[in-house]
Amino acid sequence: MDKDPGQEKRRRGRPRSASTDEDTATVRALDRGIHLLRALATEGKATLTDLSLRVGMPASSAHRLLTTLQKNEMVEFQETTQQWLVGVEAYRVGSAFIQRNNLIEVGLHVLRRLVEETGETANIAIADKGDVVFLAQVETPNPIRAFFPPGTRAFMHASGIGKMMLAELERHEVELILRDKGLPRFTDNTLSSSNALLSELDAIRRRGWSLDDEERYTGMRCIAAPVYDVHGKAVTGISISGPAERLSDARVAEMAVMVKNAAAKLTTLTGGRRRSNLAAKPSDPRP
Secondary structure (H helix, E strand, O other): OOOOHHHHHHHHHOOOOOOOHHHHHHHHHHHHHHHHHHHHHHHOEEOHHHHHHHHOOOHHHHHHHHHHHHHOOOEEEEOOOOEEEEOHHHHHHHHHHHHHOOHHHHHHHHHHHHHHHHOOEEEEEEEEOOEEEEEEEEOOOOOOOOOOOOOOEEEHHHOHHHHHHHOOOOHHHHHHHHHHHOOOOOOOOOOOOHHHHHHHHHHHHHHOOEEEEOOOOOOEEEEEEEEEOOOOOEEEEEEEEEEOOOOOHHHHHHHHHHHHHHHHHHHHHOOOOOOOOOOOOOOOOOO
16 A cells, blocks of 8 residues: 655654654744743833734734733733733742842842941842832941841832832833822821822932932931843842931932942843933923
8 A cells, every 4th residue: 555655754754752743832832932931021011912023923822822921920911001021920930040140149249348338238129019029138237227138028119229110110100000009108208299209200310329218217218229131121229228317418429329339230240231221211201
């Protein structure tokens, strides 16, 4: 009986491991999902249409993969903007690489040097779901000091690093966070109106550092600056915290330079780069 040439070709082309078509499809789906996640990480955020065009994939296929990634918190979907973003689980997975790459270890070296220079407690924190999350801290030996254990969460509008990270966002992103979290007042200095906060973010953006001026705790101040990744995106922040009597008006500008230098140092050591385009973001009142 004659052999089907197509069948013979399929047999010769089959891997020796004898994987099935289902196995191949599963691997292909995983490969395409990773491709989507990488593209989203590069873009930062994107609509389904933009993302599918970027990766050359039908929108229906991209949506199925994104939905699967969303179930596993690898990506998030913003209903209001109809955009997809990298999810917190991707950060947790990536944190294994961060630890292997000694990011926190390098960061701690930078924090220790900053404590030596300023005499105040130094912190590293990130933004997550509208909050500030502290990752690491090096305490000052001074008896009066701030204390933020790793994992501590705080409101962004009443935090030095929080305001710094907000200043790096687009206006609609800031408004979404404020809508979700609100602007609770903690002290007489807390910026509890959106106009006051947006004005402050403009000032932070221009000078490149932020000041928590007793806005969370009476008598405590914090100075913060951003740390950038390889794409020029602010992914974390460095700050110093201490009593207002030590972080006096006369010393704030001097210490701000030290904090900015420390943040720039960590940016360089972790392969990041400062964003070259410093044009005003949409949160600015200027056109």
